Amino acid sequence: MGKITPFKRIDVAIEITRQAGRRLILAAKIDPADVDYYNSEIKELIETSDHVDFIGEVSESDKPALLAGAAGVLLPFLWLEPFGLIVIEALAAGTPVIVPHIGAFPEIVGFDGEVGVVCGETRLTREVIKGSEEEKAFIKQAVEAIDCLEGITSTACRERASWFTPERMAESYVNLYREAMCKHPSFEAGSVLSSSCVTTPKINSLGL
Numbered sequence: 001m002g003k004i005t006p007f008k009r010i011d012v013a014i015e016i017t018r019q020a021g022r023r024l025i026l027a028a029k030i031d032p033a034d035v036d037y038y039n040s041e042i043k044e045l046i047e048t049s050d051h052v053d054f055i056g057e058v059s060e061s062d063k064p065a066l067l068a069g070a071a072g073v074l075l076p077f078l079w080l081e082p083f084g085l086i087v088i089e090a091l092a093a094g095t096p097v098i099v100p101h102i103g104a105f106p107e108i109v110g111f112d113g114e115v116g117v118v119c120g121e122t123r124l125t126r127e128v129i130k131g132s133e134e135e136k137a138f139i140k141q142a143v144e145a146i147d148c149l150e151g152i153t154s155t156a157c158r159e160r161a162s163w164f165t166p167e168r169m170a171e172s173y174v175n176l177y178r179e180a181m182c183k184h185p186s187f188e189a190g191s192v193l194s195s196s197c198v199t200t201p202k203i204n205s206l207g208l
Contacts, residue, residue, distance in 0.1 A: 001027045001063070001073070001086055004042060005034050007127070012076035012135065014045050014052055016142045022051065024074075027066060029057035067093035072116070072149040074142065075099045078128035078135065084108065091115055091161035094154025098145045100124065100138050108164075115152060115160045117145035 004010055010026065017024040026046070030038050046054050058066055067073065073090040074097075081103035088108070090097050099105035101120030109116045119141035128134045 004028045007079045009076040020143045026054045027058045073097045091157040096149045096152040114156045
């Protein structure tokens with residue numbers, strides 16, 4: 001969901017669902033800059049895969065229903081994703097996710113299995129090269145993870161998504177700045193913020 005670009009690894013999603021014997025709904029647009037990539041590497045994969053439904057770009061109003069109707073959302077973004085808004089959108093719709101152990105995904109999804117599966121025991125520190133052993137390992141783990149989604153409740157997914165609010169983000173930034181100020185040598189005791197240095201809670205990355 002979103003747009004077809006090299007870093008979203010649509011080819012990996014197609015292979016995972018092929019091996020798992022599951023239907024893949026691909027909802028994405030093709031930007032002019034990605035037309036050559038689509039024509040050379042993705043178009044034939046879609047056309048020769050009976051289990052893939054390419055429905056194109058969906059509107060913001062149609063997105064929640066599409067996400068809510070899915071058994072899970074597969075996100076094979078094998079690069080250093082800094083956040084991944086689609087994860088929050090899926091969870092807000094009550095739908096679990098399958099993600100690689102890379103970028104911010106582990107911090108959002110967690111390893112408790114309550115809202116999805118993070119594939120990989122070791123965090124990847126660089127973009128995964130096509131055809132590499134790391135890619136093959138992720139495909140194998142993601143195929144196995146699909147069956148794990150059945151026991152995940154929509155309530156748990158929505159609860160996790162509720163953590164990510166503008167208010168919590170702002171509060172986390174304020175706490176981070178306070179922590180940095182309190183550690184700085186020039187910070188004056190007795191100032192307006194100094195009294196909060198002792199009681200300010202540790203920053204929680206899940207709130208960012």
